[in-house]
Amino acid sequence: MSQIQPDPTPGDTSWFTHDRFGMFIHWGIYSMGARHEWLKTREEMSDAAYAPYFDYFDPDLYDPDAWAEAASDAGMKYFVITTKHHDGFCLWDSELTDYKATNTPANRDLIRPMLDAFRNRGMRAGLYHSLIDWHHPDFTIDRHHPQRNHPDREALDSGRDMSRYRDYLHGQVRELLTGYGDVDILWCDFSYPPEKGRDAWGSEELYKIIRSLRPNVIMNDRLDLPAGWDIKTPEQFQPRHGVEVNGKPVVWEACQTFSGSWGYHRDEASWKSTEMLVQMLVDTVSMGGNLLLNVGPTGRGELDARTMERLRGIGKWMRYHKKAIYGCTEAPESFGPPPKDCRYTWNPVTKRLYVHLFAWPFGQLYLDGIAPERVAYAHLLNDASEVLRQDIEAWQHDFSGEKRAYNGTALRLPVLKPDTCVPVIEVMLKD
Ligand code: GLC
Numbered sequence: 001m002s003q004i005q006p007d008p009t010p011g012d013t014s015w016f017t018h019d020r021f022g023m024f025i026h027w028g029i030y031s032m033g034a035r036h037e038w039l040k041t042r043e044e045m046s047d048a049a050y051a052p053y054f055d056y057f058d059p060d061l062y063d064p065d066a067w068a069e070a071a072s073d074a075g076m077k078y079f080v081i082t083t084k085h086h087d088g089f090c091l092w093d094s095e096l097t098d099y100k101a102t103n104t105p106a107n108r109d110l111i112r113p114m115l116d117a118f119r120n121r122g123m124r125a126g127l128y129h130s131l132i133d134w135h136h137p138d139f140t141i142d143r144h145h146p147q148r149n150h151p152d153r154e155a156l157d158s159g160r161d162m163s164r165y166r167d168y169l170h171g172q173v174r175e176l177l178t179g180y181g182d183v184d185i186l187w188c189d190f191s192y193p194p195e196k197g198r199d200a201w202g203s204e205e206l207y208k209i210i211r212s213l214r215p216n217v218i219m220n221d222r223l224d225l226p227a228g229w230d231i232k233t234p235e236q237f238q239p240r241h242g243v244e245v246n247g248k249p250v251v252w253e254a255c256q257t258f259s260g261s262w263g264y265h266r267d268e269a270s271w272k273s274t275e276m277l278v279q280m281l282v283d284t285v286s287m288g289g290n291l292l293l294n295v296g297p298t299g300r301g302e303l304d305a306r307t308m309e310r311l312r313g314i315g316k317w318m319r320y321h322k323k324a325i326y327g328c329t330e331a332p333e334s335f336g337p338p339p340k341d342c343r344y345t346w347n348p349v350t351k352r353l354y355v356h357l358f359a360w361p362f363g364q365l366y367l368d369g370i371a372p373e374r375v376a377y378a379h380l381l382n383d384a385s386e387v388l389r390q391d392i393e394a395w396q397h398d399f400s401g402e403k404r405a406y407n408g409t410a411l412r413l414p415v416l417k418p419d420t421c422v423p424v425i426e427v428m429l430k431d
Contacts, residue, residue: 006249010211011218011230013251015124018327019077020285022126024255024294025067026262028085029053029104032299037263040087040134041146047135054089058105062301064117070303072121074311075318075325079118080126080187080292083111083176088135096171099135115180126185127176131169131201138165142195166202170209177213186210186217191224198224238280242288242330253290256280258310264296271306274313275421281325282356282422286343288330317421320382324354324424336369353427360417364390368408374429375409381424388412
């Protein structure tokens with residue numbers, strides 16, 4: 001599985017598999033409900049009940065440059081923003097609807113300045129667009145729809161015409177791909193056939209439109225098309241190994257949240273620690289994947305303190321360890337499994353191996369699959385302090401009087417764990 005390159009796809013993933021780490025942003029009027037971006041349907045709200053979020057949406061502290069700075073300082077290289085989520089609300093000034101930010105107290109296109117801010121910091125830009133729409137009058141009522149249990153469901157559903165919705169969907173994707181510069185990623189979300197799948201969305205036609213406008217845009221895999229996607233997108237779980245389709249490796253990106261919901265959630269208590277998040281990033285890259293880590297800004301337009309604390313913590317780690325992430329992937333199988341509680345990442349260009357220690361052992365670290373004569377030098381990344389190798393055969397002889405062959409490399413660790421959540425040893429290999 002390792003070191004076999006995924007087959008090329010139409011989208012340009014060359015920068016993507018190098019950059020490895022992006023920021024997902026879920027922001028919309030649901031942020032004001034502050035209890036999950038699906039609240040409209042979870043609580044089976046009518047349009048009228050949901051209306052206050054539209055009427056009072058006023059993100060007066062919105063500063064896209066501050067978001068871009070936070071992302072960039074955390075080591076993220078690209079971002080993906082929700083242009084429209086399932087509630088149908090649009091953050092950009094779409095000509096095809098009134099249900100948009102320009103008609104709220106925010107009174108402006110919120111997407112354009114965000115794209116400018118992130119691009120100004122050299123980051124790539126992705127647009128998430130919901131295929132689902134709980135506001136559009138032609139979107140038929142299905143099992144996910146807020147009105148699914150409405151006593152008048154049938155009457156409410158009659159006259160809805162998905163072909164009109166399809167025109168709207170295609171038209172909006174056209175707007176986004178023509179009016180907002182070079183879009184690097186298009187993230188459509190999501191299908192649930194047989195109710196809503198390729199026929200409902202007109203996926204094949206939509207796909208053609210997308211490729212005709214942006215031939216090399218990276219497309220995710222949620223249009224319910226057997227081919228045509230560039231990346232697979234495991235959500236809220238870590239795969240056991242690199243993602244494969246029909247036995248062949250593919251380009252993939254895990255998307256993960258800080259606390260479970262994607263939109264701002266005031267009361268969730270299940271926030272992951274910085275250490276856990278860094279480990280998730282490392283784990284992902286060690287399997288050849290990308291991590292798209294989500295933030296849910298508040299209705300005021302800010303990244304809250306919990307978010308900033310995590311982003312700063314990740315940034316602190318990245319400052320010292322980014323070499324072990326960018327340009328890195330799964331280590332060759334010939335290196336054998338990594339030591340206990342560790343992950344390997346590998347830069348195939350510089351031929352450096354990175355050993356990430358999720359737990360700090362006492363004394364020795366055994367790289368069983370790496371012969372000592374292959375190792376030119378090793379050091380801790382955080383301070384470039386040398387890590388010595390130990391002649392394990394002689395050492396065993398000293399304490400037990402017995403000589404047992406060891407074909408791997410033993411490294412001698414300091415007793416104290418370096419002051420970083422996930423220490424990394426960089427191993428320079430010969431040839
Ligand atoms: C899901 C959810 C959604 C979120 C998305 C991110 O499909 O519907 O709320 O936007 O995943 O991957």
